[in-house]
Amino acid sequence: MRRATAPGVGLRREKKKMRNMRVIAGTFKGRRLKAPSWEGLRPTSDTLRETLFNILAPRIDGARVLDGYAGTGAIGIEALSRGASHVAFVERDRRAQALIAENLAACGVTNGYAIIRASFDRAVADLPPASFDLVLLDPPYDHAPEAAIERASRVLAANGVLILEHARRQAAPVSSGALTRTRDVVSGDSALAFYSCPP
Secondary structure, three states: OOOOOOOOHHHHHHHHHHHOOEOOOOOOOOOEOOOOOOOOOOOOOHHHHHHHHHHHHHHHOOOEEEEEOOOOOHHHHHHHHOOOOEEEEEOOOHHHHHHHHHHHHHOOOOOOEEEEOOOHHHHHHHOOOOOEEEEEEOOOOOOOOHHHHHHHHHHEEEEEEEEEEEEOOOOOOOEEOOEEEEEEEEEOOEEEEEEEOOO
């Protein structure tokens, strides 16, 4: 969760936005998603999710998706709603794991997903190579993302895309491991960086 810019005001706005989280499009369109009741989790805004999935629209149907640092599960649930064949949610916080399960249940999702209860580093080390078409990363903004991108590249399919959400004020790495940044999109205080393997 981002720090409020003015005492009380920004925090109230942020909490209101989180209370109003919803699935934006697809099979589960309009379904309400529960927000965290504790501080320290920064859900991706509806606006940024909509921007992300508008860009990924041609790639979603039938895709295998890894939702790293899954938090509320909103990103992965949006992918399922829009036709992804399978989503793996990676989350180490037990409270967030329970929240992901609740949000999946609220949308009536009974299959096509796995909740991996582990740190991101541990999870990608145990997953089969090249097993995902899309890897979505939203690490804490104060974490350097290079290592996460490099580790995630191991499980990304040859023609896959990795997307990093990061703070606008912090530049995303130009490359990490075998992946090169191909696109940047800015929305408010956040930004999205897209990575793929060079042809």
